[in-house]
Amino acid sequence: MKVGIIGSGGREHAICSALKNSSKIDKIYCFPGNAGTSNIAENIKINLDDFEILKNFIFEKKIDLIFVGPEKPLVEGIVDYLEKFKIKVFGPNKLASQLEGSKIFTKKICQKFNIPTAKFGIFQNTKEAKKFLNKTSFPTVIKADNLASGKGVYICKNENEAKIAIDEIFGGKFGYAKNLLIEEFLDGEEMSFFTIHDGVTFKNFGTAQDHKRVLEGDKGKNTGGMGAYSPSRLINEELEKKIINRIIKPTLKGLSERGIQYKGFLYTGLMIVKNEPYLIEYNVRMGDPECQTIIPRLDSDLYDIILACCNSKLNEIDVKWSNNKSLCIVLCSKGYPDDFKKNVEIEHLNKIKVNESDFLFHAGTINKQDKIYAIGGRVLNFVSISENFNNSKENILNNLEKLNWSGGFYRKDIGYKVIK
Numbered sequence: 001m002k003v004g005i006i007g008s009g010g011r012e013h014a015i016c017s018a019l020k021n022s023s024k025i026d027k028i029y030c031f032p033g034n035a036g037t038s039n040i041a042e043n044i045k046i047n048l049d050d051f052e053i054l055k056n057f058i059f060e061k062k063i064d065l066i067f068v069g070p071e072k073p074l075v076e077g078i079v080d081y082l083e084k085f086k087i088k089v090f091g092p093n094k095l096a097s098q099l100e101g102s103k104i105f106t107k108k109i110c111q112k113f114n115i116p117t118a119k120f121g122i123f124q125n126t127k128e129a130k131k132f133l134n135k136t137s138f139p140t141v142i143k144a145d146n147l148a149s150g151k152g153v154y155i156c157k158n159e160n161e162a163k164i165a166i167d168e169i170f171g172g173k174f175g176y177a178k179n180l181l182i183e184e185f186l187d188g189e190e191m192s193f194f195t196i197h198d199g200v201t202f203k204n205f206g207t208a209q210d211h212k213r214v215l216e217g218d219k220g221k222n223t224g225g226m227g228a229y230s231p232s233r234l235i236n237e238e239l240e241k242k243i244i245n246r247i248i249k250p251t252l253k254g255l256s257e258r259g260i261q262y263k264g265f266l267y268t269g270l271m272i273v274k275n276e277p278y279l280i281e282y283n284v285r286m287g288d289p290e291c292q293t294i295i296p297r298l299d300s301d302l303y304d305i306i307l308a309c310c311n312s313k314l315n316e317i318d319v320k321w322s323n324n325k326s327l328c329i330v331l332c333s334k335g336y337p338d339d340f341k342k343n344v345e346i347e348h349l350n351k352i353k354v355n356e357s358d359f360l361f362h363a364g365t366i367n368k369q370d371k372i373y374a375i376g377g378r379v380l381n382f383v384s385i386s387e388n389f390n391n392s393k394e395n396i397l398n399n400l401e402k403l404n405w406s407g408g409f410y411r412k413d414i415g416y417k418v419i420k
Contacts, residue, residue, distance in 0.1 A: 028041035077097075079094070116246060122181055124179055214332075242276070
Protein backbone atom coordinates (compact mmCIF):
# COMPACT_ATOMS: atom_id res chain seq x y z
CA MET A 1 0.00 0.00 0.00
CA LYS A 2 1.07 3.59 -0.66
CA VAL A 3 0.21 6.34 1.83
CA GLY A 4 0.45 10.12 1.61
CA ILE A 5 0.79 12.39 4.66
CA ILE A 6 -0.06 16.08 4.46
CA GLY A 7 1.91 18.32 6.81
CA SER A 8 5.44 19.24 7.85
CA GLY A 9 5.51 19.23 11.65
CA GLY A 10 6.50 16.95 14.50
CA ARG A 11 3.01 15.45 14.45
CA GLU A 12 3.44 14.35 10.85
CA HIS A 13 6.90 12.89 11.49
CA ALA A 14 5.47 10.89 14.43
CA ILE A 15 2.60 9.62 12.25
CA CYS A 16 5.02 8.83 9.42
CA SER A 17 7.28 6.85 11.78
CA ALA A 18 4.33 4.83 13.14
CA LEU A 19 3.02 4.06 9.64
CA LYS A 20 6.51 3.07 8.50
CA ASN A 21 6.41 0.29 11.11
CA SER A 22 3.38 -1.28 9.42
CA SER A 23 4.19 -4.32 7.31
CA LYS A 24 1.30 -3.38 5.01
CA ILE A 25 2.85 -0.12 3.79
CA ASP A 26 5.39 -0.13 0.95
CA LYS A 27 5.81 3.60 0.31
CA ILE A 28 5.07 6.89 2.09
CA TYR A 29 4.92 10.35 0.51
CA CYS A 30 4.98 13.49 2.70
CA PHE A 31 3.57 16.81 1.48
CA PRO A 32 5.92 18.60 2.10
CA GLY A 33 7.43 16.78 5.12
CA ASN A 34 10.66 17.83 6.87
CA ALA A 35 14.25 16.65 7.31
CA GLY A 36 13.11 13.82 9.57
CA THR A 37 10.48 12.44 7.22
CA SER A 38 12.95 12.57 4.32
CA ASN A 39 14.82 9.66 5.94
CA ILE A 40 11.80 7.33 5.90
CA ALA A 41 9.53 8.74 3.17
CA GLU A 42 9.67 10.74 -0.04
CA ASN A 43 9.12 14.45 0.56
CA ILE A 44 7.13 16.21 -2.15
CA LYS A 45 7.06 20.00 -2.51
CA ILE A 46 3.58 20.83 -3.68
CA ASN A 47 1.15 23.75 -3.47
CA LEU A 48 -1.31 22.44 -0.89
CA ASP A 49 -3.67 25.34 -1.62
CA ASP A 50 -4.27 23.79 -5.05
CA PHE A 51 -6.16 20.59 -4.35
CA GLU A 52 -6.17 19.64 -8.04
CA ILE A 53 -2.37 19.40 -8.17
CA LEU A 54 -2.43 17.10 -5.16
CA LYS A 55 -5.22 15.00 -6.65
CA ASN A 56 -3.31 14.57 -9.90
CA PHE A 57 -0.17 13.47 -8.01
CA ILE A 58 -2.21 10.94 -5.99
CA PHE A 59 -3.55 9.41 -9.21
CA GLU A 60 -0.15 9.48 -10.91
CA LYS A 61 1.57 7.66 -8.04
CA LYS A 62 -1.43 5.42 -7.26
CA ILE A 63 -1.53 6.45 -3.58
CA ASP A 64 -4.08 4.35 -1.68
CA LEU A 65 -4.68 6.53 1.38
CA ILE A 66 -4.17 10.17 2.37
CA PHE A 67 -3.67 11.25 5.99
CA VAL A 68 -4.29 14.96 6.67
CA GLY A 69 -2.25 16.26 9.60
CA PRO A 70 -2.86 20.02 10.02
CA GLU A 71 -6.12 21.89 10.47
CA LYS A 72 -5.94 24.42 7.61
CA PRO A 73 -6.53 22.01 4.68
CA LEU A 74 -9.26 20.24 6.69
CA VAL A 75 -11.12 23.50 7.35
CA GLU A 76 -10.70 24.44 3.68
CA GLY A 77 -12.37 21.20 2.54
CA ILE A 78 -9.56 18.99 1.27
CA VAL A 79 -11.39 15.84 2.43
CA ASP A 80 -14.56 16.75 0.51
CA TYR A 81 -12.53 17.48 -2.62
CA LEU A 82 -10.51 14.25 -2.59
CA GLU A 83 -13.49 12.07 -1.73
CA LYS A 84 -15.28 13.38 -4.83
CA PHE A 85 -12.64 11.47 -6.80
CA LYS A 86 -13.06 8.30 -4.70
CA ILE A 87 -9.73 8.90 -2.94
CA LYS A 88 -9.53 7.34 0.52
CA VAL A 89 -8.71 10.12 2.98
CA PHE A 90 -8.52 10.22 6.78
CA GLY A 91 -9.84 13.37 8.42
CA PRO A 92 -13.11 15.26 8.97
CA ASN A 93 -14.88 17.00 6.11
CA LYS A 94 -15.34 20.77 5.80
CA LEU A 95 -18.59 20.94 7.76
CA ALA A 96 -17.27 18.80 10.63
CA SER A 97 -14.06 20.85 10.69
CA GLN A 98 -16.05 23.89 11.78
CA LEU A 99 -15.59 22.50 15.30
CA GLU A 100 -12.09 23.99 15.07
CA GLY A 101 -12.55 26.46 12.25
CA SER A 102 -15.18 28.44 14.15
CA LYS A 103 -15.26 28.60 17.93
CA ILE A 104 -18.71 30.17 17.63
CA PHE A 105 -20.01 27.12 15.75
CA THR A 106 -18.84 24.95 18.66
CA LYS A 107 -20.24 27.29 21.31
CA LYS A 108 -23.69 27.15 19.69
CA ILE A 109 -23.65 23.35 19.92
CA CYS A 110 -22.62 23.71 23.57
CA GLN A 111 -25.56 26.03 24.23
CA LYS A 112 -28.11 23.75 22.59
CA PHE A 113 -26.94 20.54 24.25
CA ASN A 114 -25.94 21.95 27.65
CA ILE A 115 -22.31 20.98 27.18
CA PRO A 116 -20.30 22.36 30.11
CA THR A 117 -18.12 25.23 28.88
CA ALA A 118 -17.12 28.76 29.91
CA LYS A 119 -19.75 31.50 29.65
CA PHE A 120 -19.00 33.69 26.66
CA GLY A 121 -19.92 36.65 24.50
CA ILE A 122 -19.42 37.09 20.73
CA PHE A 123 -18.24 40.45 19.36
CA GLN A 124 -17.91 41.67 15.80
CA ASN A 125 -15.83 44.83 16.22
CA THR A 126 -13.28 46.51 18.46
CA LYS A 127 -15.66 49.12 19.92
CA GLU A 128 -18.29 46.55 20.94
CA ALA A 129 -15.70 44.22 22.49
CA LYS A 130 -13.95 46.97 24.48
CA LYS A 131 -17.26 48.31 25.76
CA PHE A 132 -18.04 44.86 27.18
CA LEU A 133 -14.79 44.98 29.18
CA ASN A 134 -16.42 47.51 31.54
CA LYS A 135 -18.60 44.73 32.95
CA THR A 136 -15.99 41.95 32.72
CA SER A 137 -14.28 40.45 35.76
CA PHE A 138 -10.59 39.61 35.42
CA PRO A 139 -8.76 37.47 34.55
CA THR A 140 -10.72 36.88 31.36
CA VAL A 141 -10.08 34.88 28.19
CA ILE A 142 -10.16 36.41 24.70
CA LYS A 143 -10.09 34.18 21.61
CA ALA A 144 -9.86 34.70 17.88
CA ASP A 145 -12.80 32.92 16.22
CA ASN A 146 -10.70 31.82 13.24
CA LEU A 147 -7.78 29.40 12.98
CA ALA A 148 -4.74 30.68 14.84
CA SER A 149 -2.39 27.66 14.98
CA GLY A 150 -3.02 27.26 18.70
CA LYS A 151 -1.88 30.82 19.45
CA GLY A 152 -5.04 32.98 19.21
CA VAL A 153 -5.97 32.70 22.91
CA TYR A 154 -5.20 35.43 25.44
CA ILE A 155 -5.57 35.13 29.21
CA CYS A 156 -5.88 38.77 30.23
CA LYS A 157 -5.22 39.85 33.81
CA ASN A 158 -6.53 43.38 33.39
CA GLU A 159 -8.38 45.72 31.04
CA ASN A 160 -5.20 46.97 29.36
CA GLU A 161 -4.10 43.42 28.40
CA ALA A 162 -7.63 42.72 27.15
CA LYS A 163 -7.61 45.82 24.91
CA ILE A 164 -4.27 44.76 23.40
CA ALA A 165 -5.71 41.29 22.68
CA ILE A 166 -8.78 42.77 21.00
CA ASP A 167 -6.66 45.13 18.87
CA GLU A 168 -4.33 42.31 17.79
CA ILE A 169 -7.13 39.90 16.85
CA PHE A 170 -9.16 42.45 14.90
CA GLY A 171 -5.90 43.90 13.54
CA GLY A 172 -5.30 40.63 11.67
CA LYS A 173 -2.52 39.05 13.74
CA PHE A 174 -4.08 35.61 13.09
CA GLY A 175 -5.56 36.44 9.70
CA TYR A 176 -8.91 38.07 9.02
CA ALA A 177 -11.17 37.83 12.09
CA LYS A 178 -14.86 38.52 11.66
CA ASN A 179 -15.58 37.76 15.33
CA LEU A 180 -13.88 37.25 18.66
CA LEU A 181 -15.03 35.64 21.88
CA ILE A 182 -14.68 36.93 25.42
CA GLU A 183 -15.01 34.09 27.92
CA GLU A 184 -15.08 33.69 31.66
CA PHE A 185 -11.83 32.39 33.13
CA LEU A 186 -12.09 28.85 34.48
CA ASP A 187 -9.70 28.18 37.34
CA GLY A 188 -8.58 24.58 36.92
CA GLU A 189 -6.06 22.45 35.07
CA GLU A 190 -6.01 21.79 31.33
CA MET A 191 -6.12 18.33 29.80
CA SER A 192 -6.15 17.03 26.23
CA PHE A 193 -8.50 14.10 25.56
CA PHE A 194 -8.28 12.33 22.19
CA THR A 195 -10.76 10.15 20.34
CA ILE A 196 -10.71 8.57 16.89
CA HIS A 197 -13.89 8.34 14.79
CA ASP A 198 -15.14 6.48 11.72
CA GLY A 199 -18.41 8.37 11.20
CA VAL A 200 -20.40 5.74 13.11
CA THR A 201 -18.46 4.86 16.24
CA PHE A 202 -15.43 6.15 18.13
CA LYS A 203 -12.71 4.93 20.48
CA ASN A 204 -10.51 6.66 23.01
CA PHE A 205 -7.07 7.59 21.71
CA GLY A 206 -5.17 8.66 24.81
CA THR A 207 -4.77 11.70 27.04
CA ALA A 208 -2.00 14.23 27.45
CA GLN A 209 -1.11 17.48 29.14
CA ASP A 210 0.49 20.18 27.04
CA HIS A 211 2.72 23.06 28.18
CA LYS A 212 1.73 25.98 25.95
CA ARG A 213 3.58 28.86 27.60
CA VAL A 214 7.06 29.68 26.37
CA LEU A 215 8.66 30.16 29.80
CA GLU A 216 9.18 27.79 32.70
CA GLY A 217 6.46 27.71 35.33
CA ASP A 218 3.88 28.04 32.51
CA LYS A 219 4.61 31.76 32.10
CA GLY A 220 5.14 34.01 29.11
CA LYS A 221 3.53 34.03 25.70
CA ASN A 222 1.34 31.32 24.24
CA THR A 223 3.03 28.98 21.76
CA GLY A 224 2.06 26.00 19.64
CA GLY A 225 3.32 23.82 22.52
CA MET A 226 6.65 23.54 24.35
CA GLY A 227 6.21 19.94 25.48
CA ALA A 228 3.70 17.43 26.79
CA TYR A 229 3.33 14.22 28.72
CA SER A 230 0.98 11.25 28.45
CA PRO A 231 -1.16 9.98 30.03
CA SER A 232 -2.59 12.99 31.87
CA ARG A 233 -2.27 12.86 35.65
CA LEU A 234 -5.90 14.00 35.89
CA ILE A 235 -7.59 11.14 34.06
CA ASN A 236 -9.63 8.57 35.99
CA GLU A 237 -12.57 6.31 35.17
CA GLU A 238 -15.22 8.67 36.57
CA LEU A 239 -13.81 11.72 34.74
CA GLU A 240 -13.54 9.77 31.47
CA LYS A 241 -17.24 8.86 31.63
CA LYS A 242 -18.17 12.51 32.25
CA ILE A 243 -16.11 13.68 29.27
CA ILE A 244 -17.67 11.12 26.93
CA ASN A 245 -21.28 11.44 28.13
CA ARG A 246 -21.46 15.18 28.80
CA ILE A 247 -19.19 16.54 26.07
CA ILE A 248 -18.25 14.21 23.21
CA LYS A 249 -21.53 12.33 22.69
CA PRO A 250 -23.70 15.50 22.79
CA THR A 251 -21.31 17.15 20.30
CA LEU A 252 -21.61 14.21 17.91
CA LYS A 253 -25.40 14.42 18.31
CA GLY A 254 -25.25 18.13 17.47
CA LEU A 255 -23.27 17.35 14.32
CA SER A 256 -25.61 14.50 13.41
CA GLU A 257 -28.63 16.81 13.62
CA ARG A 258 -26.88 18.96 11.01
CA GLY A 259 -26.34 15.89 8.81
CA ILE A 260 -22.64 15.72 9.65
CA GLN A 261 -20.73 12.51 10.37
CA TYR A 262 -17.40 12.91 12.11
CA LYS A 263 -14.41 10.92 10.78
CA GLY A 264 -10.83 11.38 11.97
CA PHE A 265 -9.08 12.41 15.16
CA LEU A 266 -10.91 14.67 17.59
CA TYR A 267 -8.90 16.63 20.14
CA THR A 268 -11.06 17.73 23.06
CA GLY A 269 -9.32 20.52 24.99
CA LEU A 270 -10.63 20.55 28.55
CA MET A 271 -10.39 22.50 31.78
CA ILE A 272 -10.77 20.18 34.76
CA VAL A 273 -12.22 21.89 37.82
CA LYS A 274 -12.52 19.58 40.86
CA ASN A 275 -12.87 16.48 38.64
CA GLU A 276 -15.53 18.23 36.51
CA PRO A 277 -14.74 18.68 32.78
CA TYR A 278 -15.42 21.92 30.89
CA LEU A 279 -14.88 22.17 27.14
CA ILE A 280 -12.30 24.79 26.17
CA GLU A 281 -12.06 23.99 22.47
CA TYR A 282 -12.07 21.28 19.84
CA ASN A 283 -9.29 20.61 17.35
CA VAL A 284 -10.16 18.42 14.39
CA ARG A 285 -6.79 16.64 14.29
CA MET A 286 -4.13 15.31 16.64
CA GLY A 287 -2.46 17.93 18.78
CA ASP A 288 1.18 18.90 18.39
CA PRO A 289 3.21 18.00 20.49
CA GLU A 290 0.60 15.72 22.11
CA CYS A 291 0.66 13.43 19.07
CA GLN A 292 4.42 12.93 19.41
CA THR A 293 3.82 11.99 23.05
CA ILE A 294 0.86 9.65 22.51
CA ILE A 295 1.78 7.77 19.31
CA PRO A 296 4.88 6.02 20.80
CA ARG A 297 2.58 4.45 23.44
CA LEU A 298 0.39 2.81 20.76
CA ASP A 299 0.79 -0.98 20.62
CA SER A 300 -1.55 -1.49 17.65
CA ASP A 301 -0.84 -0.99 13.94
CA LEU A 302 -1.77 2.64 13.23
CA TYR A 303 -2.41 1.87 9.56
CA ASP A 304 -5.04 -0.77 10.48
CA ILE A 305 -6.80 1.76 12.72
CA ILE A 306 -6.82 4.54 10.12
CA LEU A 307 -7.96 2.22 7.34
CA ALA A 308 -10.78 0.91 9.57
CA CYS A 309 -11.92 4.51 10.14
CA CYS A 310 -11.95 5.20 6.39
CA ASN A 311 -14.11 2.07 5.90
CA SER A 312 -16.41 2.73 8.91
CA LYS A 313 -15.18 -0.46 10.59
CA LEU A 314 -13.48 0.91 13.71
CA ASN A 315 -15.65 -1.37 15.86
CA GLU A 316 -13.69 -4.32 14.43
CA ILE A 317 -10.33 -2.96 15.67
CA ASP A 318 -8.86 -3.36 19.14
CA VAL A 319 -6.75 -0.30 20.01
CA LYS A 320 -4.01 -1.40 22.41
CA TRP A 321 -1.71 0.78 24.50
CA SER A 322 1.54 0.44 26.40
CA ASN A 323 1.37 1.09 30.15
CA ASN A 324 4.53 3.19 29.93
CA LYS A 325 4.71 6.92 30.51
CA SER A 326 5.72 9.26 27.72
CA LEU A 327 7.22 12.74 27.81
CA CYS A 328 8.11 15.19 25.04
CA ILE A 329 10.31 18.31 25.15
CA VAL A 330 10.28 20.68 22.17
CA LEU A 331 13.53 22.33 21.11
CA CYS A 332 12.76 25.77 19.67
CA SER A 333 14.66 28.42 17.74
CA LYS A 334 15.92 31.26 19.94
CA GLY A 335 13.40 34.10 19.81
CA TYR A 336 10.34 31.89 19.35
CA PRO A 337 7.38 32.63 19.48
CA ASP A 338 8.51 36.07 18.26
CA ASP A 339 11.14 36.68 15.58
CA PHE A 340 13.81 34.03 15.12
CA LYS A 341 16.61 33.29 12.65
CA LYS A 342 15.98 30.77 9.90
CA ASN A 343 18.39 28.45 8.09
CA VAL A 344 20.49 27.87 11.20
CA GLU A 345 22.47 24.63 10.97
CA ILE A 346 21.83 21.95 13.62
CA GLU A 347 25.07 20.09 14.21
CA HIS A 348 25.75 16.91 16.19
CA LEU A 349 22.40 15.24 15.40
CA ASN A 350 24.34 12.01 14.92
CA LYS A 351 25.09 12.02 18.66
CA ILE A 352 21.42 11.54 19.54
CA LYS A 353 20.45 8.06 20.75
CA VAL A 354 17.28 6.83 19.05
CA ASN A 355 15.86 3.40 19.91
CA GLU A 356 12.61 1.64 20.83
CA SER A 357 12.01 3.98 23.75
CA ASP A 358 13.75 7.23 22.73
CA PHE A 359 12.53 9.19 19.72
CA LEU A 360 13.50 12.30 17.80
CA PHE A 361 10.74 13.85 15.70
CA HIS A 362 11.62 16.75 13.41
CA ALA A 363 9.35 19.77 12.95
CA GLY A 364 10.73 23.01 11.45
CA THR A 365 13.74 21.43 9.72
CA ILE A 366 15.05 21.00 6.20
CA ASN A 367 17.80 18.86 4.69
CA LYS A 368 20.16 20.73 2.37
CA GLN A 369 23.12 18.82 0.91
CA ASP A 370 23.15 16.38 3.84
CA LYS A 371 23.09 19.13 6.46
CA ILE A 372 20.08 19.81 8.70
CA TYR A 373 18.87 23.39 9.12
CA ALA A 374 16.21 24.92 11.37
CA ILE A 375 13.60 26.84 9.39
CA GLY A 376 10.77 27.02 11.94
CA GLY A 377 10.03 28.16 15.47
CA ARG A 378 9.56 24.68 16.88
CA VAL A 379 12.41 22.60 15.52
CA LEU A 380 12.84 19.17 17.16
CA ASN A 381 10.75 16.99 19.47
CA PHE A 382 12.62 14.79 21.94
CA VAL A 383 10.42 11.98 23.25
CA SER A 384 11.08 9.15 25.66
CA ILE A 385 8.85 6.40 27.05
CA SER A 386 9.67 4.54 30.26
CA GLU A 387 8.12 3.20 33.46
CA ASN A 388 7.97 6.68 34.97
CA PHE A 389 8.03 10.30 33.86
CA ASN A 390 11.24 11.06 35.73
CA ASN A 391 13.24 8.48 33.74
CA SER A 392 11.72 9.73 30.50
CA LYS A 393 12.71 13.29 31.27
CA GLU A 394 16.27 12.31 32.27
CA ASN A 395 16.69 10.43 28.97
CA ILE A 396 15.53 13.47 27.01
CA LEU A 397 17.69 15.96 28.90
CA ASN A 398 20.68 13.70 28.31
CA ASN A 399 20.04 13.78 24.56
CA LEU A 400 19.47 17.55 24.58
CA GLU A 401 22.81 18.04 26.34
CA LYS A 402 24.53 15.83 23.75
CA LEU A 403 23.06 17.92 20.94
CA ASN A 404 23.99 21.19 22.68
CA TRP A 405 22.51 23.31 19.87
CA SER A 406 23.50 26.95 20.32
CA GLY A 407 20.65 28.16 18.12
CA GLY A 408 17.86 26.86 20.33
CA PHE A 409 16.25 26.73 23.75
CA TYR A 410 13.79 24.49 25.58
CA ARG A 411 11.84 24.33 28.81
CA LYS A 412 13.53 22.23 31.47
CA ASP A 413 10.37 21.89 33.56
CA ILE A 414 8.09 19.93 31.22
CA GLY A 415 5.99 17.57 33.33
CA TYR A 416 6.82 19.35 36.59
CA LYS A 417 3.41 18.50 38.06
CA VAL A 418 4.06 14.76 37.71
CA ILE A 419 7.80 14.74 38.44
CA LYS A 420 8.95 15.20 42.02
